[in-house]
Amino acid sequence: MPETDLMPEPSLTVPEALTGSGKPLSVTRLRKTYSGVTAVDEVSMEIAAGEFVTFLGSSGSGKTTTLMMIAGFCEPDSGSVVVGGRDVTRLAPQKRGLGFVFQQYLLFPHMTVWENVAFPLQLRGVPKAELRRRVGETLEMAGLSSMTRRRPRELSGGQQQRVALCRALVYRPPVILMDEPLGALDKKLRDQLQTEIKRIQQELGLTVIYVTHDQEEALVLSDRIAVMRDGRIDQFDTPQELFERPRTPFVADFLGAANFLPGHVEEQTAEHTLVRLDSGGLLTARPQAAQDGTRVRAAVQPGRLALCPPGDGFCTGTVETVTYVGTLVRATVRPVGGAHSELVRLELPAGRAPALGERVGLSAEPGNVSVFPDAENGG
Ligand code: ADP
Ligand code: MG
Numbered sequence: 001m002p003e004t005d006l007m008p009e010p011s012l013t014v015p016e017a018l019t020g021s022g023k024p025l026s027v028t029r030l031r032k033t034y035s036g037v038t039a040v041d042e043v044s045m046e047i048a049a050g051e052f053v054t055f056l057g058s059s060g061s062g063k064t065t066t067l068m069m070i071a072g073f074c075e076p077d078s079g080s081v082v083v084g085g086r087d088v089t090r091l092a093p094q095k096r097g098l099g100f101v102f103q104q105y106l107l108f109p110h111m112t113v114w115e116n117v118a119f120p121l122q123l124r125g126v127p128k129a130e131l132r133r134r135v136g137e138t139l140e141m142a143g144l145s146s147m148t149r150r151r152p153r154e155l156s157g158g159q160q161q162r163v164a165l166c167r168a169l170v171y172r173p174p175v176i177l178m179d180e181p182l183g184a185l186d187k188k189l190r191d192q193l194q195t196e197i198k199r200i201q202q203e204l205g206l207t208v209i210y211v212t213h214d215q216e217e218a219l220v221l222s223d224r225i226a227v228m229r230d231g232r233i234d235q236f237d238t239p240q241e242l243f244e245r246p247r248t249p250f251v252a253d254f255l256g257a258a259n260f261l262p263g264h265v266e267e268q269t270a271e272h273t274l275v276r277l278d279s280g281g282l283l284t285a286r287p288q289a290a291q292d293g294t295r296v297r298a299a300v301q302p303g304r305l306a307l308c309p310p311g312d313g314f315c316t317g318t319v320e321t322v323t324y325v326g327t328l329v330r331a332t333v334r335p336v337g338g339a340h341s342e343l344v345r346l347e348l349p350a351g352r353a354p355a356l357g358e359r360v361g362l363s364a365e366p367g368n369v370s371v372f373p374d375a376e377n378g379g
Contacts, residue, residue, distance in 0.1 A: 024049050024174050024207050025070070030079035032065050032231075039065045041231040043079070047209065049174075052201055054210045056218040056254075057228030063211040064179055066228070070209065071177050072096050084174065099173035101164050103180045107152040113139070114148040117166045124171060138170045141200060158189040162196070169200065179211045194220050215255055227251050245286075249299060249372045256301035259344050261315075262374070265294045273371050280338030281314035285369035295374035302330070304368035305346040307354060313363035315344065319354045329353040333362060 025047040032040040040062040047053050055063040068074035070081050072093035080089045088096045107116050117139060121131045139145050142162045152160050161181060168176055181197075182190045198221055201208050212218055218225050219239050226236040227250070235247045239255075246252035249260065263277035265288075273290065275283045275298045283298050290296060310316045317333040320343065329350045332343045336359075344362060354360050 024084050025209070026082045027066075027070060028080045028082070030066060030069050030081070031077045032062075032069060032074065033077055038231050040069065040076075043231075043233055045226060045233065045236055047175075047207060049207055050205045052198070052206075052208045052210065052221055052223045054212060054218040054222040054225045055228055056212060056215065056225050058213055058254075061228040062231035063213075063228055065231075067177055067179055067209065067211050071098060071100060097173055097175075099168040099171070099176040101161075101168045101176065101178040101181045103183045107160060107163055107167075109152050112149050112151055113144060113155070113163050116152070116163055117170050120167060120171045126171075134170055138166045141169075141203075142166050142196065157185055158193060161185065161193065165197065165200075169204070169206075172204070175207045175209065177209050180213070181210075182217070183212075190217070197221065219255075225255075227254060229254075243301070244368070246299065246370055249297065252299040252301075252370060252372075256299075256303075257345075258299040258301050258370075259305075260297040260299050260372075261344070262295075262297055262342075265290050265292050265296055265371070267292060272366055275369075275371060277314060278338060279315055279317075279335035279341065281316070281335075283314040283364070283369060284366040285371045286367060288371040290371065290373060296371050297374055299370045299372060300364050300368055302345040302347040304364055305344070306363050307346075307348070307352065308361040308363045310359045310361045313361035315362045317341075317344065317360065317362070319356055319358045319360060322353055322356055324350060324353070326350075333360060 028044050030040055030043045043066055055066060057063050065074060069076045072088070072091060076089065080087055082088065083096055083098070108119065111119070114135060118131055118135045121134060139148060142165060144159065144162055144166065147155065147159065152163070155163065182193050185193065194217060210221060222239060224236060224238055225242060227234045227242065229250055235242060235251045242251055242255050246256065252258040261277050261279070261283065263275045263283070265273060266276040266282065267274040268287065271287060273285045273288045275285055275296060277283055277298070285298055315335050316337065317335040319331055320334050321332045323330045327350050329348050331346050331348065331354055333346065334343055335341050346362065
């Protein structure tokens, strides 16, 4: 028998409480400190069956620690983890009924691809015929049928990671945890495996919790994204909501690379907040509870800005740079005529590129402009 502590294995049977549960996982006020430093601070979330949820944040934001507390490899200071209605906070990892895929593949080097994938089923005493069928199906789904007799060292990094994925999928755990599983691969392979992971997840209706620091990867894969910062969740929402209604400047910046335009609230109505920008113009934004005169930053993503005739829109300026990026063009505009002249970044279809030095106006739909009190310096 190979060493089992290399790759912790979940229990032989799926806990009864999991079957037919609409809410496979809930985490309540999880906290972890390391010698006085808070790594995870009161993280709570509920994840529904079949959801693909991603923890997104920069290095050190507490993603892995949160995942390890859910997995059972790291004991929380306080808080609880409930899987399928059962409190598993103090249970050993292998008793939680969860699957894992980590960045380092952790394949058994002396076993073939087939044996690696069959291993979790052997552990569970699955009868031979069924084992053969399930291993065969899983390898086929991942496009590995032609290399079942190879050993890990005879495979590329991408192939090894696919084997690791198969090994986690083969016993159909109700929830699979993945910590930067594609982090070691090059961009092209990563794109390809992202598509495969998503396809398999949808095909099998898997519940996945995925960790990444890559915004694009999170957007491609996730039904919902928990944006983490300093051990806390800033916002837990669908990609669309995160883009359209960022709740903090950090989220607006991290996901949308937003422009932050300084100004003050000039007027509030039920439908809008009017912001007088320091660059001179008047910008209409989504309503935000703030008193007139409050210093604010209006956030708008480069892709949500449009060109208009100079003098129209919320800003008039001069085009300083134009860069083609495939079918898109990125441009920067230097506002003129106001006290504030920080560059505004915009992104347009390549066909609408302005000319260098051109004088242009900028406009934005009010629904695409968020307003944050200036004190909230989250970025
Ligand atoms: P992420 O996965 O988002 O990069 P981690 O969860 O690994 O972040 O780390 C969160 C914070 O906790 C970091 O400041 C990290 O240095 C600290 N940390 C993580 N694990 C340990 C540990 N075993 N001992 C001490 N500090 C740790
Ligand atoms: Mg990590």
